[in-house]
Amino acid sequence: MNEHNWIFSKAANRMGSSIIREILKMLETKEIISLGGAVPDPKLFPLKEISEATHNVLKNNGAEALQYSSTQGYLPLRKFIAKRAQKQGIKATAENVLITNGSQQGLDLVCKIFINPGDTVVTEQPTYLGFIQSVNTYQAKFLSLPIDEDGLQVDLLENALKNHHEKPVLLYLLPNFQNPSGVTLSLARRKEIARLAQKHQIPILEDDPYSELHYYGTPLPSLKSFKCADITITLGTISKTITPGHRLGWVIADTEVIKKLALAKQATDLHTSTFAQWVIYEFCRQGHMDKHIKYLCAEYAKKRNAMLSAMEKYFPADIKWTKPTGGLFVWVSLPVGLYSTKILKDCIENKVAFVPGSAFYTDGSGNNTLRLSFSNVSIE
Numbered sequence: 001m002n003e004h005n006w007i008f009s010k011a012a013n014r015m016g017s018s019i020i021r022e023i024l025k026m027l028e029t030k031e032i033i034s035l036g037g038a039v040p041d042p043k044l045f046p047l048k049e050i051s052e053a054t055h056n057v058l059k060n061n062g063a064e065a066l067q068y069s070s071t072q073g074y075l076p077l078r079k080f081i082a083k084r085a086q087k088q089g090i091k092a093t094a095e096n097v098l099i100t101n102g103s104q105q106g107l108d109l110v111c112k113i114f115i116n117p118g119d120t121v122v123t124e125q126p127t128y129l130g131f132i133q134s135v136n137t138y139q140a141k142f143l144s145l146p147i148d149e150d151g152l153q154v155d156l157l158e159n160a161l162k163n164h165h166e167k168p169v170l171l172y173l174l175p176n177f178q179n180p181s182g183v184t185l186s187l188a189r190r191k192e193i194a195r196l197a198q199k200h201q202i203p204i205l206e207d208d209p210y211s212e213l214h215y216y217g218t219p220l221p222s223l224k225s226f227k228c229a230d231i232t233i234t235l236g237t238i239s240k241t242i243t244p245g246h247r248l249g250w251v252i253a254d255t256e257v258i259k260k261l262a263l264a265k266q267a268t269d270l271h272t273s274t275f276a277q278w279v280i281y282e283f284c285r286q287g288h289m290d291k292h293i294k295y296l297c298a299e300y301a302k303k304r305n306a307m308l309s310a311m312e313k314y315f316p317a318d319i320k321w322t323k324p325t326g327g328l329f330v331w332v333s334l335p336v337g338l339y340s341t342k343i344l345k346d347c348i349e350n351k352v353a354f355v356p357g358s359a360f361y362t363d364g365s366g367n368n369t370l371r372l373s374f375s376n377v378s379i380e
């Protein structure tokens with residue numbers, strides 16, 4: 001093939017390959033026990049119920065379900081999502097909901113409508129790798145603030161907002177069983193963050209794929225239920241609770257934001273798969289959702305417990321890790337000077353993989369951390 005000297009855009013040149021995708025690729029070729037990807041256990045997929053829902057949709061509404069449809073999404077599904085969000089203290093109607101191709105598309109679209117090159121985005125450190133990728137595409141700068149066992153350190157946020165000369169355009173938070181750390185933002189800090197966001201008028205982007213996967217304790221209300229409700233944009237997805245392959249997520253936000261996001265989405269893909277929306281709505285309409293999530297929680301709790309007790313038993317004393325009460329991840333901190341990338345090489349030789357923590361840092365630090373996911377491995 002002829003070599004061509006492609007001149008890509010600045011945005012394209014900022015796109016690096018993702019270490020997670022690289023690890024997933026590697027797993028296709030090697031027989032490896034992967035504690036790497038945030039991948040649900042396919043043995044737990046509700047195959048029978050999805051198969052029935054698919055059959056019902058094709059039999060009863062096939063033509064409509066295979067046609068183009070509206071950008072904002074299938075109305076009965078949007079109504080269902082708005083109603084379900086009440087459980088988390090969110091007040092919304094179908095007009096506040098946009099259906100997306102997974103929550104990853106929600107992240108991209110929100111960046112698309114809020115970020116100009118050079119703007120500042122506040123994130124937790126560490127934070128979700130997929131969001132780092134989106135922000136990089138839109139050429140924003142990061143203001144990354146450390147977390148502890150109660151989530152984002154709010155005093156540092158307050159200082160940063162006071163001292164930073166430019167007003168950040170977004171505050172990105174993962175309040176429940178954070179990816180990668182498994183940590184949950186405490187109730188007191190949620191209230192404090194709501195107050196600060198409101199005071200400084202900084203939109204909150206709340207990314208919440210994991211709140212329904214809670215194994216112990218009481219779930220905490222969404223950031224969109226506090227004082228900052230109007231300026232909070234909340235993302236959800238069925239990827240961890242039903243199936244990632246349907247690529248179905250949603251944004252809940254003020255109607256003005258939803259309209260802008262819908263325009264941005266139209267230019268990207270017109271709409272999310274009509275068929276996927278009808279099938280998932282049928283699955284929910286049949287009442288499978290709560291039962292299935294209850295089953296998932298019981299199964300993932302067993303895996304979480306197996307992983308934590310094995311770590312307790314086998315890990316050296318100077319290694320620290322989180323003990324999440326939900327979600328899919330345990331976050332490990334090694335003694336300073338011990339590099340997780342070096343350990344990864346040794347592990348791969350022994351057919352075990354994980355994600356080195358530096359992938360989740362916006363400044364390439366975090367060399368002595370790593371993320372272990374217990375979702376897609378057997379207890380054995």
Ligand SMILES: Cc1ncc(COP(=O)(O)O)c(C=O)c1O
Nearest residue numbers: 038102103104128179237239249
């Ligand atoms: C925090 C977080 N946000 C967004 C996503 C994207 O999920 P999806 O696009 O499958 O809904 C993931 C996937 O792992 C995630 O962990």
